[in-house]
Amino acid sequence: MHSSFMPPRQVKIGDAAAFAGTTPRAIRHYHEIGLLPEPERGGDDRRRYGYEDMIRLLWIRKMADAGIALDDIRDAFTTGTASAGADSGDGIAGILERLEETLAEQEVELRRQRTAVQRMRTEGSRMGLLSDFVTDRLKSLPEGSLRQADLDSLLVTERIFGPLGAAVQATRFVVLATHPTLREDSDRIDDAEEALDDSVAVDDPRVAQVAVERHAFESALHAVIEESGLDKDDDALFDAWDTLHPATADDGEDEADLSSGGREADSMSAVEAIGKMPYDFSPARLRCMELAEELSARESPAT
Structure with a gap:
């Protein structure tokens, strides 16, 4: 995240809908049928959506795209189970060629939906919501070594940067899942950063101290990635x-640009998406992130 960027702590319904790839009307419908809990409202009496609300919206959209009815999605959230069905439509009578093409397209879509539902059932976790390109990176890990927060983070990253960006980020969670000491250090620093809440001033000495610890941890994590050869896996x-x-040559895309890594067809640019995804970071925590980035920049070799 760019050091000068200030992520929103909460967003309005329009931004929430744009990020999730849906509409404000659909979100209001989700509230009406009990699929999405009503969020808190701001001083203008308008709904405000935070990180957990956005995760729920992404869940709903992914499951709906897989052909699961909204009532079944609601049941999945309340009972932990879901069933899926797909309605077959009749073509336009009298134009047999077009009818055949329509039915063929529906058959392809039905297979896609069934495959998506089977993946969700087989994985037995949020991993089933991620694309194959991402889950293939994670399947060798021991069962239970990935946390819900890890998979939520990958879900958000895939929405912003596409499957390629999420697959690269998965390297981080592969290391944390297989190196308990690093996981403990990560948890400790995460807790220290969360403690930098609104009660902590930006010039509090703890801010700089946590930034140093974050920088040291990221350096250690990167070293493990290189030593284990996972950086070469990223190149692959x-x-x-x-x-x-x-x-194609007309695409004009940089190979190293993760923002072009297969975002969904209705997706916005990475910059737009980042601006619509809320993170409840205090000014002190944002300052800590800036300081950690500055430390990393000082050690980066000149290019």
């Missing part, structure tokens, strides 16, 4: 992505 991800999605 780019090659695999290029093979699956060859770019």
Whole structure:
């Protein structure tokens, strides 16, 4: 995240809808049928959506895209189970060729929906909501080694940067899942950053101290990634992505630009998406992030 960027702590319904790829009307409907809890309202009496609300919206959209009825999605949230069904539509009578094409398209879509639902059932966790390109990076990990927060983070990253960006980020969670000491250090620093709430001034000595600890941890994490050869696996991800999605000369895309890594067709730009995803960071915590980035920049080799 760019050091000068100030993420919103909460967003209005329009931004929430844009980020999730839906509409304000749909979100209001989710509230009406009990699928999405009513969020708190701001001083202008308008709804305000935070991080957990956005996670729920992404869940709803992914499951609806897989063909699961909204009532079944609501049941999944309340009972932990869901069933899926797909309605087959009749073509326009009298135009047999077009009818055949329509039915063929529906058959392809039905197979896609069934595959998506089967993945969600088979995975037995939020991993089933991620694309194959991301989950393939994680399947070798021991069962239970990934946390819900890890998968939520990957879900958000895939929405912003596409499957390639999320697959690269997955390297971080692979290391944390297989190195208990690093996971403990990560938890400790995460807790220290969360403690930098609104009661802490931006010039409080704790802010700089936590930034130093964050920088040291990220350096140690990167070192483990290099020592284990996972950085080479990341390079292979780019090659695999290029093979699956060859770019043309007219695309004008930089291979290293994760913002072009297969975002969904209705997706906004990465910058727009980041601006619509709320994170409840205090000024002190944002300052801590800036200081950690500055420390990293000082150690980065000149290019």
